[in-house]
Amino acid sequence: MHCAGFAFHVVAQDPASAARCGTFHTPHGAVDLPAFMPVGTQATVKGLTVDQVRASGAQMILANTYHLALRPGEAVVRSLGGLHAFCGWDGPILTDSGGFQLFSLARNTSITEEKAVFRSHIDGNLLELSPERAVAIQEALASDVAMVLDHVVALPAEPAVVRDATQRTLRWARRSQQAQTRSDQALFAIVQGGLDPELRVECARRLTEMDFPGYAIGGLSVGETPAEMYRVLDVTVPALPEDRPRYLMGDLLEAIRRGVDLFDCVLPTRNGRNALAFTAAGPIRLRNVRYADDPRPLEADCPCAACRHARGYLRHLFLAGEMLGPILVSLHNLTFYQRLLSAARGAIANGEYTAFADEKLRCLGSLGT
């Protein structure tokens, strides 16, 4: 199906790596790539208004199909005008398919060729999710980018299990594509294949033949090591078309190096709620007594609302159990990620991404893994 209002352009290619800058146009505006999407699981980035999310530098956010289908239900979201009107975010929104939550959150999930059957993690109700239903829910949510339902398996896994799930993911991708009825929503495919390079390449090629407007590299952050993840990216990304955006949940700097364009991760907000602030000099654990009367902001050059305060104030908020602590440090961490991605785009445009990433990884560790 032709997607109206979407376009993807590569605008700069790093000479020494697969890193690239690009622009992804959607019906709700453009996104500079590589881009980091804050996670708004339940149609809210935890603790922040959409104005604050926008002020962090974010251009696109993510919401979770599984959670919203369970509560409040996609019919409510549709009746209130779709996700954009519902949560007030007027930029692009990506919804996942629920495949990862079937793996990580739902109880008693059993998967057949037809569909997944599982129990809600909220009330234990028996529910079903098929490729067609995942598309229908996301069409009701009216996100800009929807994801096909995939079959995720924990790693390590038997080769036969991985192969079976990968083949099913391919068949489900086809069924998802055939179920699509909206032309103003881009449906991205998801590459599976575990840690098997041949299976990954085969899956990427078969999905590429189906001509999706974008591709996710799935089935990662499910038990493998970072090195194993990087090897999967090393073989998978080159098997994907150059002219489509690539999306990965999790790791940023090493994945950008390998040509991935779009990311999401709960760490900035989850860590923020737990008093851990990211800085260019490394993480700050604000509950530490050393910060009790520290007058410095988290980062002197950060424009976020948290950095108008002393570390001593932020620490006080956490020790006093005040909501503003999680709010401000979530906002800082999201701003930190956006500033990091902005710097990465600049480095790619200047042909210096390799040195940039090496330096950042030395200071920060591999964010998101």
Next chain:
Amino acid sequence: MHCAGFAFHVVAQDPASAARCGTFHTPHGAVDLPAFMPVGTQATVKGLTVDQVRASGAQMILANTYHLALRPGEAVVRSLGGLHAFCGWDGPILTDSGGFQLFSLARNTSITEEKAVFRSHIDGNLLELSPERAVAIQEALASDVAMVLDHVVALPAEPAVVRDATQRTLRWARRSQQAQTRSDQALFAIVQGGLDPELRVECARRLTEMDFPGYAIGGLSVGETPAEMYRVLDVTVPALPEDRPRYLMGDLLEAIRRGVDLFDCVLPTRNGRNALAFTAAGPIRLRNVRYADDPRPLEADCPCAACRHARGYLRHLFLAGEMLGPILVSLHNLTFYQRLLSAARGAIANGEYTAFADEKLRCLGSLGT
């Protein structure tokens, strides 16, 4: 002591009641009276950034001496530049004295002529608070308006108990005044006297003789009925000087009618956290299923960030346990209070306060009591 940077002017007097409009100038800016101060107990209005508090229309906020002395301690606040730098609020700040928390929150409080001895509600530590210490803490906090330490008793109480506490409050007011060293902080007195009109008038007159820059009517909202509170205001306010601001914790509309200028109350934020939203048509309990797919904002003419969303979205946030629900409804309720006070000021200026208050009380009930 002369207070530098403070002035109080009555700019309009309602013809049919004691309601009045005024301006209270402080070293951190002016406040239009009658004014409502959001409560920032621990140097944060719960869940909101100072920008959001400002956007609600607030000009002045309150912080609690008892809480801040316990955690993080006034020395930390002072070392980080005082309350304004600490919490980032650049407008006027009022601190209470801790007298009410000794009554309501501290454990095993025993009061002698010299001081109060009590156990911290946080860790049970044995602590002391004297009039001199309450002034010293508030000077370290560097609020614009400080309160004298008073002796609060629960109502109903034996006449001898009330009389004793009132006499002590007068002696403590004198000691507080003598302990003051900052000239850039206005120290307000607190009128006690229980429900005894003669004692209230005597206390007000004695405090007026001491020439404080402002007066609170204390010892209310401690077990008495609204009618009893109004009778206390009816006799107390006329015994206070016309040319000084008057401050009351709690009830708004009936107290404005009786000539009170300055208010604080936790209800907008506490109710907001509990999914109860104030509207001109009466309160909305957002957990009610009737709002599940209600596309309307809380109030169609409200400019706050919450009112850019459907009630159905706000309900979803509370049912999903998302922080943004308490945040947005707190913001709405504070905005509601500020709009109410702004309308009250307009009604006073137009000489129509009595009709205004009667109409609002019919729709809203007596907010804050």
